[in-house]
Amino acid sequence: MGLLVDGKWQDEWYDTSNKGKFEREAAQLRNWVTADGTAGPSGVGGFKAQSGRYHLFVSLACPWAHRTLIFRTLKGLEQHIDVSVVSPDMLDQGWTFDKASGSSGDPLYGFDHMHQLYTLNNDTYSGRVTVPVLWDKQQQKIVSNESSEIIRMFNSAFNHITHNTDDYYPEDTRLQIDEINEYVYNNINNGVYRCGFATTQEAYEQAFDELFAALDKVEEILSNSPYLVGTRITEADWRLFTTLIRFDSVYHGHFKCNRQRIEDYPNLANYIRALYQWPSIAQTVNFNHIKRHYYYSHIMINPNQVVPKGPDIDYTTPHNRAKTK
Numbered sequence: 001m002g003l004l005v006d007g008k009w010q011d012e013w014y015d016t017s018n019k020g021k022f023e024r025e026a027a028q029l030r031n032w033v034t035a036d037g038t039a040g041p042s043g044v045g046g047f048k049a050q051s052g053r054y055h056l057f058v059s060l061a062c063p064w065a066h067r068t069l070i071f072r073t074l075k076g077l078e079q080h081i082d083v084s085v086v087s088p089d090m091l092d093q094g095w096t097f098d099k100a101s102g103s104s105g106d107p108l109y110g111f112d113h114m115h116q117l118y119t120l121n122n123d124t125y126s127g128r129v130t131v132p133v134l135w136d137k138q139q140q141k142i143v144s145n146e147s148s149e150i151i152r153m154f155n156s157a158f159n160h161i162t163h164n165t166d167d168y169y170p171e172d173t174r175l176q177i178d179e180i181n182e183y184v185y186n187n188i189n190n191g192v193y194r195c196g197f198a199t200t201q202e203a204y205e206q207a208f209d210e211l212f213a214a215l216d217k218v219e220e221i222l223s224n225s226p227y228l229v230g231t232r233i234t235e236a237d238w239r240l241f242t243t244l245i246r247f248d249s250v251y252h253g254h255f256k257c258n259r260q261r262i263e264d265y266p267n268l269a270n271y272i273r274a275l276y277q278w279p280s281i282a283q284t285v286n287f288n289h290i291k292r293h294y295y296y297s298h299i300m301i302n303p304n305q306v307v308p309k310g311p312d313i314d315y316t317t318p319h320n321r322a323k324t325k
């Protein structure tokens with residue numbers, strides 16, 4: 001685990017010097033692929049949607065990268081955007097393309113490490129080397145390393161190429177989607193990390209209480225509504241899903257999020273199955289990479305790197321949720 005400082009790799013754990021709290025660094029590379037190549041809400045223009053031009057780098061373990069894989073599948077972008085998978089083991093060199101430990105390798109440059117891609121993009125980059133990364137093969141540049149924005153690009157920028165007009169961020173519910181995203185991000189998506197990476201009892205307990213209050217709240221919402229925002233599935237559901245699917249296998253034990261499991265929430269247990277069983281979604285979920293990454297890479301938390309065998313949860317069993325697109 002480490003970061004780049006002026007383009008040089010340094011092996012360093014997260015800084016929790018603010019009262020033991022884990023504070024996630026904001027993603028820095030924020031350009032947008034758009035249908036016509038004009039600039040998006042941030043960054044510079046010049047990234048026009050074209051088949052075969054962009055490459056997605058992901059970890060199958062990472063919940064943020066998982067969002068982008070889900071949107072690539074939902075929006076029929078598989079033939080238009082290739083993917084490389086990093087090894088689940090993120091140790092002193094950060095993410096690697098080591099095929100022996102489960103990476104698909106780097107087909108573009110044959111790099112060994114993800115940080116080499118970041119320094120190819122900018123040889124004086126300072127910051128964390130995170131996945132996902134959306135790479136522009138034409139300009140040899142990182143378009144974006146922010147998953148919430150990559151999924152918005154995938155949602156609409158390539159529609160004229162794929163003719164898939166499914167919309168997971170519909171105009172009429174954007175305000176509600178943004179509002180629930182913010183809440184779920186702070187308390188659940190990032191909330192589990194705030195529990196797991198806290199280095200004081202106080203910081204952990206605060207994150208823990210906020211996490212379970214938020215899970216109670218989404219359980220309540222889902223008792224009255226098929227999805228987080230009304231009757232249609234939206235990006236808010238997919239963003240929640242990638243945390244829920246890792247919860248019982250990893251966050252409950254490794255990150256000490258153990259008041260209860262997702263399986264113990266009646267609505268969430270059914271909802272997680274409805275999303276898991278959504279066409280082509282199960283193939284984006286890899287429990288081997290998920291468990292291996294967290295338990296083997298976070299030596300600060302699990303110094304002996306032993307990966308638990310359980311739990312044994314079957315997400316293919318029937319659920320009671322209506323299926324409405």
Ligand SMILES: N[C@@H](CCC(=O)N[C@@H](CS)C(=O)NCC(=O)O)C(=O)O
Nearest residue numbers: 027062063064128130131145146147
């Ligand atoms: N804001 C980013 C966060 C991505 C992120 O933190 N990814 C983690 C993997 S789950 C990572 O690459 N961490 C490496 C590090 O922090 O050094 C996004 O949503 O895309």
